[in-house]
Amino acid sequence: MSLTPVLSRYWDEPNSWTLDTYRRHRGYVALGDALRMSPDDVITLVKSSGLRGRGGAGFPTGTKWGFIPQQPGPDGSSPPHYLVVNADESEPGTCKDIPLMLATPHALIEGAIIAAYAIRARHAFVYLRGEVVGVLRRLQAATAQAYTAGYLGRDILGSGFDLDLVVHAGAGAYICGEETALLDSLEGRRGQPRLRPPFPAVAGLYACPTVVNNVESIASVPPIIRRGVDWFRSMGSERSPGxxxxxxxxxxxxxxxxxxxxxxxxxxxxxxxxxxxxxxxxxxxxxxxxxxxxxxxxxxxxxxxxxxxxxxxxxxxxxxxxxxxETTCVVRAVLRWIEFYAHESCGKCTPCREGTYWLVQLLRGFENGTATEADLATLADVAGSIDGKSFCALGDGAASPITSSLKHFRDEYRTHIAGGCPLDPRRSTVFEGVTV
CATH class of the missing domain: 3.10.20.600 (Ubiquitin-like (UB roll))
Structure with missing residues (x-):
C-alpha cells in the first residue's frame, strides 16, 4: 500500500499557509461548488462518501450533520445553529491537527464554511489550545484573509449565505477535548462534561443545535466535494473509506x-x-x-x-x-500516562477523580519494588471500577493502558514485585523527545 498525500500534499512548500498558495492548489473551488448545491445535498454527499470523524470515535460525519433539526418549532421560530471545530488536540502522542492548521489553515477554514452552510449555521467557532500561540496567530491571520477575500462575512461569493468564524483560544485543559466540556468552556464556564442526553445536536452551544467536528474531519470535506464520492471511497475499506x-x-x-x-x-x-x-x-x-x-x-x-x-x-x-x-519499561510508561490522566481529571465524577489517584499510587509501588502480588488484583479492580463508570471517556482512557498492559505484560509487573524495575532507569526511555 502506498501513501496518499491529500491534506499534506504541499505542507513542505514555501509559504504553504498563505491564501495565494492555497488557491494555487485549487483552494476554495469546493466552496463554490458546495454553494451551488442545496444544504441537504451537501449533507447527502458527505454521507455517501462514508467520511468518519477523525477525532477518535469515528462517527459518520454526514450523519452527525443530519441530526441537526431543520424544521421550525411549534411557534414557527427556529433557534440558531452553530458549528464548533474541536482543535483542542491534547491526547498524548497525537499531533496531526496542529501541523495541519500550521501548514494549511485555509483547508480548515474552507471546510468549516462548507459544513456551516450544510447545517445552516451562521456562526462557527474553532476552539484551539491557547498554548500553541504560533498556530493561533496563523489561523487568525488566515481567517482575516478569508474575510477580505469574501469567503467569510456577508453574502459569501454572492450566494446569500452569511457566516462569521471566531477562533477561540482555550486555557489548556485535556478535558476540553471532550465535546460537551469544550462547549461549556466556550460559553465561559469551567470545562466539565455534560450529562447526555440532550446531545449537542439538540442542545449544544448556548442550548442550541450544534455540530462539533474534529479539525481533520472538517478539512477532509473540500477534497470530497471537489473530487467526488467515488474517488474518496476508492481508498480505505468499505466501512472505513478514505x-x-x-x-x-x-x-x-x-x-x-x-x-x-x-x-x-x-x-x-x-x-x-x-x-x-x-x-x-x-x-x-x-x-x-x-x-x-x-x-x-x-x-x-x-x-x-x-x-x-x-x-x-x-x-x-x-x-x-x-x-x-525493548528498552522501555511497560510499568513505567503506563505510570507516566496515568499520572497525566490523574492530573487532567476534572474531578466531576468520583470513579475518575479517586480512581486515577489510586492507580498512580499502586503503579508507583510497582515501579519502586514495594508492590505485592495482591496489588496486581487491586490494580485490575480499580481500573475496572473506572472503566465504563465515569462521567466521560477520560476514565475509560485511563483504564485502557492498565487493562491492556496486564493482559500482555503481566509477567513484567511480577518482575517489579520481585525487586523494582528490571531495566536500568538511564536506559528505560519513556518516549525520547515526546512528553507523556
Whole structure:
C-alpha cells in the first residue's frame, strides 16, 4: 500500500499557509461548488462518501450533520445553529491537527464554511489550545484573509449565505477535548462534561443545535466535494473509506505524519518511517494515543481502520501510533500516562477523580519494588471500577493502558514485585523527545 498525500500534499512548500498558495492548489473551488448545491445535498454527499470523524470515535460525519433539526418549532421560530471545530488536540502522542492548521489553515477554514452552510449555521467557532500561540496567530491571520477575500462575512461569493468564524483560544485543559466540556468552556464556564442526553445536536452551544467536528474531519470535506464520492471511497475499506493522517512517534527512525488510506498496517507505515530505531526491536505500541489499549509486535499486520483495530481489542482513536522498543519499561510508561490522566481529571465524577489517584499510587509501588502480588488484583479492580463508570471517556482512557498492559505484560509487573524495575532507569526511555 502506498501513501496518499491529500491534506499534506504541499505542507513542505514555501509559504504553504498563505491564501495565494492555497488557491494555487485549487483552494476554495469546493466552496463554490458546495454553494451551488442545496444544504441537504451537501449533507447527502458527505454521507455517501462514508467520511468518519477523525477525532477518535469515528462517527459518520454526514450523519452527525443530519441530526441537526431543520424544521421550525411549534411557534414557527427556529433557534440558531452553530458549528464548533474541536482543535483542542491534547491526547498524548497525537499531533496531526496542529501541523495541519500550521501548514494549511485555509483547508480548515474552507471546510468549516462548507459544513456551516450544510447545517445552516451562521456562526462557527474553532476552539484551539491557547498554548500553541504560533498556530493561533496563523489561523487568525488566515481567517482575516478569508474575510477580505469574501469567503467569510456577508453574502459569501454572492450566494446569500452569511457566516462569521471566531477562533477561540482555550486555557489548556485535556478535558476540553471532550465535546460537551469544550462547549461549556466556550460559553465561559469551567470545562466539565455534560450529562447526555440532550446531545449537542439538540442542545449544544448556548442550548442550541450544534455540530462539533474534529479539525481533520472538517478539512477532509473540500477534497470530497471537489473530487467526488467515488474517488474518496476508492481508498480505505468499505466501512472505513478514505485517507487519514497517522502520527508516528517514539522509537522510530523518522517520526512524523504519514497520510495513508485507512486500513494500512503498522508494518507498512514503519517501512515508510525507516523502521524502529537502529539496533532495537518493537516491544509495544498504541494505535490511537495513550487512551487506547496498547498492542504488541504480534499486531503489526492488523489493518489500521476502525473495524480492524477493534477486532484485536483496541481502538483506532486519533491514530497516534506511539512506538516503544525493548528498552522501555511497560510499568513505567503506563505510570507516566496515568499520572497525566490523574492530573487532567476534572474531578466531576468520583470513579475518575479517586480512581486515577489510586492507580498512580499502586503503579508507583510497582515501579519502586514495594508492590505485592495482591496489588496486581487491586490494580485490575480499580481500573475496572473506572472503566465504563465515569462521567466521560477520560476514565475509560485511563483504564485502557492498565487493562491492556496486564493482559500482555503481566509477567513484567511480577518482575517489579520481585525487586523494582528490571531495566536500568538511564536506559528505560519513556518516549525520547515526546512528553507523556
Amino acid at each position: 485517507f487519514t493522517l497517522y502520527s508516528l512517534s517514539g522509537h522510530v527512525t523518522r517520526p512524523g505524519q504519514y497520510e495513508a488510506p485507512l486500513g494500512v498496517t503498522l508494518r507498512e507505515l514503519l517501512g515508510f518511517a525507516g523502521g524502529v530505531r537502529a539496533g532495537h526491536e518493537l516491544k509495544f505500541w498504541t494505535p490511537g494515543g495513550s487512551s487506547t489499549p496498547l498492542l504488541t509486535a504480534e499486531h503489526l499486520d492488523v489493518p489500521l481502520d476502525y473495524e480492524g483495530v477493534a477486532g484485536v481489542g483496541s481502538m483506532l482513536g486519533t491514530k497516534a501510533l506511539q512506538i516503544f522498543d
